[in-house]
Structures are given as structure tokens and as C-alpha cells.
Amino acid sequence: MRIVKYIRHECIIFPLEGASKTEVIRALARKVSTCVADLPEEEIFRVIEEREALGTTAIGGGIAIPHAKIVGLDELLVVAGISPEGVPFNSLDGKPVYVIFLLLAPEEATTSYLGLLAKIARLLKDRELIKRLSGARDPMEIFQMIQAAENRSYGVLA
Secondary structure, rough: OHHOOOOOOEEEEEEOOOOOHHHHHHHHHHHHHHOOEEEEEEEEHHHHHHHHHHHOOOEEEEEEEEEEOOOOOOOOOOEEEEEEEOOOOOOOOOOOOOEEEEEEOOOOOOOHHHHHHHHHHHHHOHHHHHHHHHHOOOHHHHHHHHHHHHHHHHOOOO
């Protein structure tokens, strides 16, 4: 299972703007609603906020991986956002978040959802990748960085 199978460069937000966690989640929800036409922004926002209320998905090191299941989605979807300024996100280390990967899954997807969530978490442990993503200039460059990092982890020449 490859992350790049579920993320498209047009579903990457750069720069991701917002002064608060709520504003950033709203921007991510808006992007999802443009990438998947039949999902209303308000519903997307609601499910992400409900999941965040259970506990922060900001895992420290400038990274957050909000994730939720949503009715009406046909397949897994990843939306990435890079915030050059950083945003407070109630992270475990108390520091701002710069790199956010939002994972949404259909209601019935459990194994694939958890598998992709684990892949994203593993990919984002690469501190050099985080540094490169934070310095990216556009969505296509971000997509290519993710693709190259995955290729390296699979032993594929980029």
C-alpha cells in the first residue's frame, strides 16, 4: 500500500494558512470538498473535529496526522498541508505543527485505514523528509518528495 496512491498533487495545500487548529482543519475540509465533490465541507469538518476531541493527532516534531472515517467516501483519501509559519495544534510536545497529513476513510474500511495511517506515521518519522517538506515551494514538489521518500523505503530508484 503506497501513500501516493491516495494523494494527488491537487489535494495538497501549500501554503496551508490558519492561525489556529480550527482554521487549519477548516482549510483541510475545504480542500477535501474540492477533491471529492459529493462530500460537504461541513460534514468533513465535523468528523475531523469529533476525532480531534478524542485526543490530539499532533504527534510532535511538527507533525499532525488527523484522521477519521466518513460516510459517502468511496476510497481512502490523503490531503497534505504544509504550514511554513506553523500552527498551534495541541501537539504532544507543545510545539507548532508544520506538516499535516489528513487521512479520511470510508466507514467500512478498517484494515486499509489503519495500514495507511501506520504508513503515513512511519514516513513522517524521517526528520530529513520533514525538513525538506517544510521548505517546499509548491504542491507538485511536495508530492514528488513524498513519492521519492516512499520509493526509497521500497527500494525503488526515484
